[in-house]
Amino acid sequence: MNPEFWHQKWHNSELGFHLPQVHPLLQRYLGELSLKAGQTVFLPLCGKTLDIGYLLEQGYRVIGAELSDKAVTELFDSLNRQPVITDWQGGKRYQHGDLTVFQGDIFLLQSDDIGTTDAIYDRAALIALPDAMRERYARHLVTLTDKAPQLLITLEYDQQQMDGPPFSVGEPQVRSLYENDYRITPLSRKMILDHEPVFRERGLTALYENAFLLG
Numbered sequence: 001m002n003p004e005f006w007h008q009k010w011h012n013s014e015l016g017f018h019l020p021q022v023h024p025l026l027q028r029y030l031g032e033l034s035l036k037a038g039q040t041v042f043l044p045l046c047g048k049t050l051d052i053g054y055l056l057e058q059g060y061r062v063i064g065a066e067l068s069d070k071a072v073t074e075l076f077d078s079l080n081r082q083p084v085i086t087d088w089q090g091g092k093r094y095q096h097g098d099l100t101v102f103q104g105d106i107f108l109l110q111s112d113d114i115g116t117t118d119a120i121y122d123r124a125a126l127i128a129l130p131d132a133m134r135e136r137y138a139r140h141l142v143t144l145t146d147k148a149p150q151l152l153i154t155l156e157y158d159q160q161q162m163d164g165p166p167f168s169v170g171e172p173q174v175r176s177l178y179e180n181d182y183r184i185t186p187l188s189r190k191m192i193l194d195h196e197p198v199f200r201e202r203g204l205t206a207l208y209e210n211a212f213l214l215g
Contacts, residue, residue: 022054025211032213039118045125048075064101072103120150127166138177150214161203182214
């Protein structure tokens with residue numbers, strides 16, 4: 001999977017991964033991260049998610065990483081914020097108040113770029129990556145954030161029934177990727193296929209949404 005794949009998705013507005021509301025599991029489980037006002041939440045591959053606005057409203061600083069400049073521009077527009085744009089080694093840095101988004105290659109992002117991270121919220125990053133990239137991503141995320149606690153949301157289904165993305169990531173793979181660095185607590189697992197007709201049309205007979213606390 002190369003960057004052009006995602007640039008094309010944004011160019012064509014093929015944004016099935018973008019939710020028109022704040023994710024209910026973020027609202028339900030954000031407290032599990034035990035954050036204090038003013039602390040920093042990192043969102044990898046954040047797109048223009050409405051979850052960012054929600055986190056800002058709760059009084060947290062937000063740092064995002066996103067490949068698409070179109071996504072970042074639309075994010076700041078949706079928040080009525082005019083960012084200051086500067087360069088970093090992997091692309092452009094967009095910053096306004098308590099929100100910073102690094103546009104470009106997340107694998108070039110370093111801990112010195114983002115500073116102290118108090119928590120990670122991964123809603124659609126891990127499941128956006130094919131199997132061959134997930135180990136590299138997980139190692140990078142652990143190093144980048146110095147093992148910051150994480151609220152992780154994944155989708156799980158029979159990968160033989162549908163090509164990703166999103167890819168299927170169940171509890172066994174979450175444990176194989178992260179159990180050396182975190183204590184992994186499953187928070188919820190829910191069948192959601194009845195609410196996702198597009199995935200049924202793509203051939204799925206079951207689709208689960210999982211939430212994990214990595215602490």
